[in-house]
Amino acid sequence: MVSKPLLGLLAASALYNVASAEIVPELASADGNFKIKMLGRIFADYGNISASNDGTELISENVDDTEFRTARLGVSGSLFEDITYKFEADFAGSDVAVTDAYLQWNLKPVSIKAGRFKVPASLEEQTSSRFITFMERAAFTDTFGLSRNIGIALIYAQDDITINAGIFQSGDDFETSNDGHTYSARITYGPKLGDARVHLGASWFTRENEQGDTTIRYRQRPHAHLAANRYVNTDNFSADKDTFFGLELATIVGPFSAQAEYAWIKADALDNSAVDASFKGGYVEFGYFISGETRGYKKGAMKRVKVNNPVFDGGLGAWQLAVRYDTIDLNDQDALIIGGKQDTIILGVNWHLTDHTRFMVNYAHSDIEDSPEAVTDVDTFGLRFQIDW
Numbered sequence: 001m002v003s004k005p006l007l008g009l010l011a012a013s014a015l016y017n018v019a020s021a022e023i024v025p026e027l028a029s030a031d032g033n034f035k036i037k038m039l040g041r042i043f044a045d046y047g048n049i050s051a052s053n054d055g056t057e058l059i060s061e062n063v064d065d066t067e068f069r070t071a072r073l074g075v076s077g078s079l080f081e082d083i084t085y086k087f088e089a090d091f092a093g094s095d096v097a098v099t100d101a102y103l104q105w106n107l108k109p110v111s112i113k114a115g116r117f118k119v120p121a122s123l124e125e126q127t128s129s130r131f132i133t134f135m136e137r138a139a140f141t142d143t144f145g146l147s148r149n150i151g152i153a154l155i156y157a158q159d160d161i162t163i164n165a166g167i168f169q170s171g172d173d174f175e176t177s178n179d180g181h182t183y184s185a186r187i188t189y190g191p192k193l194g195d196a197r198v199h200l201g202a203s204w205f206t207r208e209n210e211q212g213d214t215t216i217r218y219r220q221r222p223h224a225h226l227a228a229n230r231y232v233n234t235d236n237f238s239a240d241k242d243t244f245f246g247l248e249l250a251t252i253v254g255p256f257s258a259q260a261e262y263a264w265i266k267a268d269a270l271d272n273s274a275v276d277a278s279f280k281g282g283y284v285e286f287g288y289f290i291s292g293e294t295r296g297y298k299k300g301a302m303k304r305v306k307v308n309n310p311v312f313d314g315g316l317g318a319w320q321l322a323v324r325y326d327t328i329d330l331n332d333q334d335a336l337i338i339g340g341k342q343d344t345i346i347l348g349v350n351w352h353l354t355d356h357t358r359f360m361v362n363y364a365h366s367d368i369e370d371s372p373e374a375v376t377d378v379d380t381f382g383l384r385f386q387i388d389w
Contacts, residue, residue: 036077039088041130041388043069047226048381053374061378065226068092069384070129072099082106099148109158113166116150120164120186121203123248123261124283127302131295133259133287133320134348135362135382136223139328140263140281143220143232144244145207149182160191162300180208180241188248188300197297201248208241216242216267218279220328222378223344223364231368231375232330232340237277239267252297255289259302269335277335285324285346293318293352304355311353318352331370340371360384 026037044066051061074088088100102115118126124138125146136142153166165185184205191198209216219233243266250259262282269276287295289305296303309315324346330339344366351359366378 033080034078036075038389039072039074039076039086041070041072041386043071043092043129043384043386045069045135045226046383047224049222049224049227049378051222051229051231051375051378054376058375061228061375063224063226063228067226069135069225070386074100104155109156111155111157112152113155114152116148117153118148119146119151119168119182119184119205120153120166121146121184121205121244122186122246122263123188123199123201123250123259123301126186126300130386130388131302131304133285133322133350134223134324134346135360135384136225138261138281138283139220139223139326139342139344140261140283143218143279143281143328143330144242144263144265145218146244151182157299160189162186162188162190164300179210182207186300190297190300195253197252199248199250199297199300201246201300203246203248204244206241206243209239214238214240214270218265218330218339220330220342222342222366222380223326223346223362224380224382226382227378227380229373229375231366231371231373231378232328232342233372234277234279234330234337234339235372237267237335237337238270238274239277240270242267250302252295254294255292257287257295258285259287260284275332275335277332277337279328279330279332279339281326281328283324283326285322287320287322289318289320291316291319293320305352307352307355310355317354318350320348320350320352322346322348322350324348338370338372341369343367356389357387358385360386 028035046066049063051058071092072088072090076086078084084104086100090097090099100117102113102117104111104113122141125141149168151166151168156163168182169179182205186203188201215236216239217234217236219230221227221230246263248261264280266276266278293305293308305318307318311317326344329341331341344364346364349361362382364380368375
């Protein structure tokens with residue numbers, strides 16, 4: 001029988017061969033007013049996860065598995081030059097899920113965006129998964145439910161400043177009749193200072209529960225999507241809405257980059273006599289391209305790395321070394337909620353074969369305090385091969 005890790009590597013090898021073509025199909029009308037381009041991305045992952053309680057290994061978290069983390073297909077393009085659109089669906093897992101589905105009217109420097117897209121919050125969340133440094137985003141982005149919703153946003157982008165504010169339905173699907181509302185805003189400033197790119201950002205949202213829902217829960221996996229359990233978990237507690245605040249700081253200087261965020265969320269208690277619950281998380285990371293490349297940046301988000309010497313042109317590709325400290329704290333003594341605290345060190349190596357292909361290696365160790373599942377340590381090892389077009 002072929003092992004699961006080997007199956008994952010075979011899948012990666014097949015994707016590697018496909019990726020060498022670097023094909024990005026696009027059709028356009030003669031006058032250029034109408035354009036359509038095929039989109040896609042495939043992430044093939046392998047993960048090995050083990051958990052322990054003060055040195056005693058737990059059988060409940062002993063994972064050695066593979067998955068297609070992402071398998072998306074879609075289209076994007078323009079109508080009458082000023083209107084752009086995007087539709088994309090993910091076929092990974094057992095269900096087909098629509099990710100982006102929107103129209104954007106570009107009036108320059110102001111745009112109006114309507115449909116399903118990301119609620120504006122967090123540098124890590126606004127950066128595409130194709131361009132993030134590690135296989136998984138910072139823990140707080142998933143814990144606090146940063147995601148796509150259906151809504152409308154007003155976007156300003158001029159020089160080094162972006163302002164993005166919108167109103168959304170709070171549900172994460174297309175059944176919006178009973179959903180509450182999310183009100184969100186994000187502002188960034190990303191100037192060039194000599195040879196350095198500097199990014200400063202802040203975001204906020206307030207989110208109502210769906211009608212009839214009187215509880216909120218925050219929880220998080222260790223640093224691997226294949227993990228079987230979430231070892232920090234508030235469980236359900238009484239609340240009818242929450243409010244998020246986030247701060248962002250990053251810099252890019254040639255092959256070196258640094259990035260950090262701090263996030264805080266408050267859940268409003270239903271009973272006026274009860275204490276509102278608040279939790280926090282954040283990270284700091286450093287990366288360095290030993291092959292000399294630099295991270296891309298545009299309009300408040302990290303973008304594609306341009307590889308100096310692609311593998312398919314006879315080069316060695318781009319090699320990046322990275323380290324991150326990540327924390328999520330779901331304890332609030334005053335609100336009598338002990339969900340646990342997870343501190344993680346992550347080491348990563350990224351090999352960009354071309355601009356559109358990347359092989360990732362991640363190792364992470366998490367120290368966990370006050371886990372409801374009585375877990376103290378989790379180690380994860382992950383591999384990913386990704387292509388996009």
